[in-house]
Amino acid sequence: MALIVEFEVPREKFALSETLRSVPDATLEVGRVVADAPDSITAYLWARAPDFDALEAALEADPTVRSLTVLTESADERSYRMTWNEPIDLLVHVMTEQQGTVIHAANRGGAWALRVSFPEGDALEQAQELKELARRNEFSLDVRGIHRTDEYRGAKPEMTRPQQKALMAAFEAGYFEVPKGVTLAELAEAEGVSHQAMSERIRRGVHYLIEQTLVTGGGGDDDENENDE
Template sequence: MATIVEFRFPTEEFALEETLDTHPGAHIEIERVVANDPEQITPYMWARTDDFDAFEATLEDDPTVEDVVMFSDTGEERSYQMTWTGPIDFLVQVLTEYSGTITHADGSADGWDLRVVFPDRQSLSRAYEAAQEGGLQLDIKTIYGSEDTRGVQYGLTERQRNMLAAAFEAGYFTVPRETSLADLAEQEDTSHQALSERLRRATGQLVESTLITHNDGSEE
């Protein structure tokens, strides 16, 4: 049975401390994280803030990140790809050594809230022991088991799963459609463009996880 843990990281032990401290009203949501090698990871994230120009200027100078690229701007939010080079050893271990999957990650000036799914309780225990040995302060909120690993399997964040489910239940995917994107955006209390962007990303992730076969470059 999969084991799920929800915990909080202080920003100084993770990433983007300078950016989040400088912009206390900013909120960051990690869409997915890729572990490129043992020394760096690449997060794809959404950010909300009152002043994107000032936020991006701070982000470019933040010592924990490199190679920041802005992907899209919905007006309310902007999405970015970057490389984290800060104190991320534990996170890389979670992703690579203990088979953890990050299904939710929110960052603000108060800290980082993460939800991680491990294949079993033993993997979680090993990851927690590694955190303690590294002197990390993990504020664990809850630990629970789940036999429903579909969200993990498909690589969707909780927000993406909820959004797709809401669109499905409202009849957005029926033929003919029973609701419009504008009505769905109003229901979700977001803009038409922001919802459209998120739906495309979530649908693309679902298709990639279920229909696309990635090869290793070898010839058959």
């Protein structure tokens, strides 16, 4: 059984603070972080911004970004794979010393809200270690909650029927193949939904599958949430 710890950390102590300073209207959401090595961290990012050219210029100039690849794009949202250029002390500590996995992060004003999965252990001890790490690095770390994964899954919505249908349609049409067998716009038109709705359903569905299968090992319920987005 794993533990989920939710906390906030100042954005300059995590990543992409220069990007957020340059493009303050951008909304960034990290759906998965992979520590390939202590000095190599790959993140998968979803972004909304009024000007994607400005956002991508800021990302490429950000000192924490080593490389940037556009994965998907639409009029109002894009997804990226990026390698962070410098190890982030907090993140590397979480990944290596405590065997933690960052499963979600989102910028909120001047802070990042992170959700981290840990192997079963003493939650209070792990939270205290994180707070001590923050104190040594002279920044604040606000623990928002600690959950067992069974409790956490019970409190979260399952994958919805529209998300399941969108993922199946995308898979069957070759959307996930290289090269793609269909564009997102074509997929949305075939399913009779807006481009934005299809993008949101695929993104949320993929995020759910990663979190449930690779992180918590749970599963969805096909009979529930049929009408939700």
